[in-house]
Amino acid sequence: MGNPERIKNVAARVAGYLAKGDKVVVVVSAMSGVTDGLIKMAKAIMPLPSEREMDMLLATGEQTTIALTAMALHAMKIPAASLTGAQAGIVTDGVHTKAKIQKITPRKIHALLDAGNVVIVAGFQGQTHEGQITTLGRGGSDLTAIALAAALKADLCQIYTDVDGVYTADPRIVPTARKLAEISYDEMLELASLGAKVMQSRSVEFAKKFGVVFEVRSSLNENPGTIVKEETPNMEDVVIRGVSLDKNQAKVTLVAVPDKPGVAARIFKALGEAAINVDMIVQNVSRKADSPSTDLSFTVDKPDLLKARTVIDGLRAELGFSQVESDENIGKLSIVGVGMRSHSGVAAKMFEILAQNETNIDMISTSDIKISVVIALEKGEPAMRAVHAAFLG
Numbered sequence: 001m002g003n004p005e006r007i008k009n010v011a012a013r014v015a016g017y018l019a020k021g022d023k024v025v026v027v028v029s030a031m032s033g034v035t036d037g038l039i040k041m042a043k044a045i046m047p048l049p050s051e052r053e054m055d056m057l058l059a060t061g062e063q064t065t066i067a068l069t070a071m072a073l074h075a076m077k078i079p080a081a082s083l084t085g086a087q088a089g090i091v092t093d094g095v096h097t098k099a100k101i102q103k104i105t106p107r108k109i110h111a112l113l114d115a116g117n118v119v120i121v122a123g124f125q126g127q128t129h130e131g132q133i134t135t136l137g138r139g140g141s142d143l144t145a146i147a148l149a150a151a152l153k154a155d156l157c158q159i160y161t162d163v164d165g166v167y168t169a170d171p172r173i174v175p176t177a178r179k180l181a182e183i184s185y186d187e188m189l190e191l192a193s194l195g196a197k198v199m200q201s202r203s204v205e206f207a208k209k210f211g212v213v214f215e216v217r218s219s220l221n222e223n224p225g226t227i228v229k230e231e232t233p234n235m236e237d238v239v240i241r242g243v244s245l246d247k248n249q250a251k252v253t254l255v256a257v258p259d260k261p262g263v264a265a266r267i268f269k270a271l272g273e274a275a276i277n278v279d280m281i282v283q284n285v286s287r288k289a290d291s292p293s294t295d296l297s298f299t300v301d302k303p304d305l306l307k308a309r310t311v312i313d314g315l316r317a318e319l320g321f322s323q324v325e326s327d328e329n330i331g332k333l334s335i336v337g338v339g340m341r342s343h344s345g346v347a348a349k350m351f352e353i354l355a356q357n358e359t360n361i362d363m364i365s366t367s368d369i370k371i372s373v374v375i376a377l378e379k380g381e382p383a384m385r386a387v388h389a390a391f392l393g
Contacts, residue, residue, distance in 0.1 A: 001065050002032035004072075010160075010219065011072035014118055018078065023113045025148060027123045028069055029141035030061025048306060051096035055125075055135045058097075059084070062122035062141070069120045080118040083108060085144065088119075090126035092134045095275050099126060099134035101143070101206075104151040121148065139200025146203050150210040157212055159199065160219035165226030166191070166198050169243045173381050174388045180241065181224075184231035187241045187336050190370045194244040194334040204228065231338055239339040239346065240391040245384045246332040247377060249279065250305040251362070252298055254312065256322040259292040263319055267296070267312070274311050276304045280332070280365045280374060293321075297363065299374065302328055330362065331380030334372040335387060341368050353390045359383045 001007055010026065017024050038057050042049045066082035073080035089106050092099035112119045123141025126134055136143050142159055149157035166188065169177040183191075185208035193201035198216055207214055207228065217225025235241075257263055264283070271278055279299045300308050305326060312324050340346050350371055354361060359382075363374035375383060 001028055001030070001069075004068065006219070007065070007068050007072050010069060011076055011078070013219075014073065015076055015078060018118070025109060025113070025119045025121060025152065025154070026069060027121045027141055027145040027148060028062060028065045029123050030058075031065055034061040034064070048310075052132070055096045055099075055133050058135050059122070059125045059133050062124050066120045066122045070118075073118055073120075078118060079116050080120060081112050082120040082122070083112075084122045085125035086127035086131075086133065088121045088148070090144065090147070092126040092128060092136070094128045094130075094132065094134070096132075097135055098137045098275055099128075100202075101126060101136070101147050104147055106148065106151050109148075109152065137200070137202070139203065142200050142203035143206060146207045146210075146212050146214060149212050149214070150206070157207075157214040158225070159203075159214055159216045161198060161216060162218065162220065163198065164218045164221070164223050165216050166228070166242070168241070168392045169384060169388045170245070173245065174243070174385050176393070177388065178392070180226050182227045182229060182235075183241060184235050184338055185228060186231060186369055187235075187338055188228045190334070190336040190367070191242050191244050194246055194332065194336065194370065194372060199228075236339045236342055238337060239343045240335050240337040241339075242336050243384055243388045243392070244334045244336070245380050246334070247380065248302050249299045249330055249332050249374070250302045251327045251330050251374065252300060252305070252308055252312065253325040253327075254296045254321045254323075255325060256293040257296045258320050259294045264296065266319065267315060268298075270311050270315060271300075271308060274307060276300055276308050276311065280363045280372065282363050299330070299332070299363070329377045330374050331377045332372055332374055333380060333383055333387065334370055335391060336370045338369050340370070347371050349390065350387060353386050354383055357383055357386045 014024050014026060035058060042057055063084060070080040070082040088109055089104050090101060091103050092101055109119050123144040124136050128134060165179045166183050167177040167179050171177040185204055189201055189204040192199045192204050213229045215225045215227050281298045284295045335350060359375050359379045361373045361375060365372045
């Protein structure tokens with residue numbers, strides 16, 4: 001939805017489905033650059049704006065697009081009606097800027113479809129039971145689409161993006177990356193949570209929970225995309241499905257934290273109450289036997305860094321750590337594949353490749369289908385290409 005011409009292209013694609021006799025619901029995001037521009041304007045007024053007001057501001061981006069998309073269909077003599085997230089019956093909790101969908105009551109959507117309309121729904125947004133406008137966080141339009149597909153019991157759910165599907169790595173960084181015909185929910189979930197920009201992790205999580213099979217495909221051509229679905233036995237034949245690099249992480253380190261029970265719980269409870277998602281956590285070995293202390297490091301999304309530091313600074317007097325350090329110049333490099341469950345030596349091979357490329361590892365995190373490492377940001381892209389070449393050719 002980058003510009004009016006792209007919106008007309010969407011309308012033409014919708015017309016093609018209508019010609020086949022389908023009923024169509026279209027979920028749209030803001031036009032390219034609009035959300036970033038609104039955030040920039042808000043921060044020019046104050047560095048840490050009210051999250052309630054940010055939701056009010058950011059929700060306008062999608063509302064512009066739904067109206068323009070409806071107009072593009074009207075210009076083709078196709079009946080269409082636009083709905084905000086609230087009008088579409090999307091009810092969320094009250095966590096501003098990162099709200100979670102609690103339920104969807106799509107009565108108005110059904111009524112409009114039955115009357116012969118294409119329904120255009122604003123992605124990324126909803127409202128609380130009390131009527132407060134909320135947004136679902138970055139990539140929330142994907143979540144809206146999958147949630148509506150589940151609520152409407154849709155026959156088909158397609159996620160349109162600017163790439164042909166899900167690749168073994170970001171083709172803009174790794175030219176040899178290949179498009180995948182299919183990928184499991186778990187693999188897609190890991191790739192999405194690890195920085196792959198194709199999908200938002202909460203969208204995939206929702207799809208897995210409600211069994212929504214969906215296709216990721218390009219809005220710029222008619223090529224088949226990548227089907228995201230439940231894991232099948234043949235998927236384990238491929239050891240590594242993809243490589244991702246998340247440049248949107250920041251590392252926070254608390255220096256000389258008293259090493260006693262309850263301290264870590266207090267820190268991460270405060271961060272949780274502030275709706276800050278913590279990813280990787282590393283605690284060093286205690287030092288000074290008479291007054292044991294340790295350094296505690298964790299990663300957060302870069303946009304949450306200022307808020308995380310504010311929360312942590314508020315705990316200094318209570319907990320008695322000496323200082324807080326932060327580093328935004330990091331990247332999280334990950335490999336993902338359900339085949340890792342049945343193949344050994346994957347971590348050793350990855351670490352060997354990084355060593356050969358003189359890339360130091362700051363932090364490590366693993367699960368049964370992924371290995372993630374935090375490395376210096378400037379080493380990220382060369383390391384990604386080297387790891388992809390070693391595992392995926």
